[in-house]
Amino acid sequence: MTSAPPEGIGIDATAASTPAVAPMPAARPRRRFRTHLVVFIAPAAAIYTIFMVYPLLDSLRLSLYAPVDGVQTFVGLDNFVHLVSDDLLSDAFWNAVWNNLVFFAVHFFVQNPIGLLLAALLAAPTLRGRSAYRTLLFIPTTLSVVIVGFIWQLIISPVWGFVETPLLGQSSTALVTLALMSVWQYIGIPMILFYAVLISIPDELIEAATVDGAGAWSTFWRVKFPLILPTVGIVSVITYVANMNAFDLIYTVKGALAGPDFASDIMGTLFFRTFFGFQLQQGSSTMGATVATMMFLLILAGVLAYFYGWQRRIQSYQL
């Protein structure tokens, strides 16, 4: 889905391995410069810098330019002012932002709770055939988005499929239908994350609760749920980042114009049309970079809100 979880794991892993390596005999007072760290990190750092950091910075720079008589000229924040005030562009932009939030909300309120429910069912000690269910529920995550889009388009097509209503063809239903297709595909991710935490809860805690007279329901809400709250936070932030960045499913199913009447247009498709152009519309790299920068800022805002508003509270709660 995104690079967020591996990064977190990566940081933890280094932090954990440092004390394990440190107590070498005799070398305690002067710490030797660890050449190998640099050498092993360098390739990844170089690739990350060239393909992620540099393009990001360059598109931030590009968003401050505009073509004047065919020459890229520095215009400051003009593009941004244009994007949020020009009636044509701002309509498209706010429509895309709103649709993105709807897309995220469907995942947040449908995918994650169902993922949690499935994880809780999988973690139930009495369940048989657990690994078969786990695999089946996780498999769609590994499929190509193009295939998922294609299959669902056929399943819910009034011509070939089982549904009479043109769900993907109406402004009122297209976006939510697409979001639910995406939920079906990615539900395995929150499920597996919640499942990993649920099975790591020490049996003693559960047993103690049972001895105290708690039923399954109150054991879940009073014992297990508080312990998985940090995971709820992480899953929420992954969902947010992934869905604000969404593009592929909508592009596959509805094309770059994200119809009908831009009902499924999200920032990703708006960016695509603006940057690369579409059909007879010429692309504009600077306006495209402006849309991309706004996407970046919205995602950054969400992630920062998570770190400062949620994760810190959770940490103090745990301590």
Add this chain to the structure above:
Amino acid sequence: MSNRLGRLAPAVCAALVLAACGESSDPRENTDAGGGDGGSDDGQVTLVMESWRNDDLAIWEDVILPAFHEQHPNIRVTFQPTAPDEYDAALDAKLSGGTAGDLITCRPFDVSLRLFEEGHLTSLADLEGMDAFGDVARAAWSTDDGSESFCVPMASVIHGFLYNTAAFDELGLTPPETEEQFHELLDTIAADGTYAPLVMGTADQWEAATMGLQNIGPNYWNGEEGRQALIDGAERFDDEQYVAAFTELASWAEFLPSGYESMTYPDAQNMFTLGRGAIFPAGSWEIALFNEQADFEMGAFGPPLPEGQDACYISDHTDIGIGMNAATEHPDEVRTFLEWTTSAEFADLYANELPGFFPMSDHDVEVDDPLAQEFLSWREDCESTIRNSYQILSRGEPNLENQLWDLSAQVLNGTVQPADAAAQAQAGLERWYEPQQR
């Protein structure tokens, strides 16, 4: 452990450096077809042709180019297409990097005009044989004032309606000539219920505009006359003829298959070729594929005439041209090839190998495919025009073409009324296009 890793580090470093300095020559450079400088020992020159029509690779290599090579043994042309949706970007990159082929297949209007203005395409105004093409044919690859042409027009596509002959026979129907007859026909098919009267969806949006509005529209806005009047600002998009065209389009809705709002273009193609529909609003490019897929006979009729109208207009849309890369090292040989593409021989080969893509020159061409012949025959009785959003009017924001896709689909979906659609298109034009701002 960490010491051993420390000692390993310089070795890994060295290995990486060595790997980077390894053999870097590309073995592909040594093959014959690589083009390179194009020259060879026996004075033969190799020209590379860029194109987005990767579907046509076999036809170019097996039929069209051998015919040229026979007459010009010292010039070899190799056809090197790119995927259609990557073509514009790839060509841009190759042209600015100086690695583009000698012959460039040209998209119509602004994309190619920009290449010409940036100096990537050579002016072909003085090319021998260019007088075989009329103004409409040349318009797609000429400057706005028509003074300079930079690509030889290669092919156009014509809009009309394909029908299932078996279904028509079964219901005792004949192809309509007027819109009144067309609607009667649709009513009959709908009342019978065996076939979907009109097979088209609006999910991809472009069908509604391209095969819907631009198909029947020229009859309303008098073809070229109306198209030019929009460009000059003499007519407006909210004038009654445009509202009438949208109104006629809207009337199709009740004859489309149920759930057409989510039906894609391939869905519609499949539905028609499986024999589930009676009429398919089409472009002539469908002919080759449909001939292959449908196991029933097909017929074609042109856009039916609105009530009380005698003159007919068809959308004979300029689609493919071919030009010269200004940076080519072999301008004379490229000119020789381009001159050949203006000839009757080329027109004949192209039209028959790719039924549905029609040459735009004045040469008399015999097309063998009966369906293609039917489409082509409309040129004799009707005036040709091109899609009205293609020249100049899609240069600004919002661009008319994308807007027409959206509006035509919405008119068919019933979410916008015809008069509103026309008003929105006009408002869009007025935003940026000066002649429409008066």
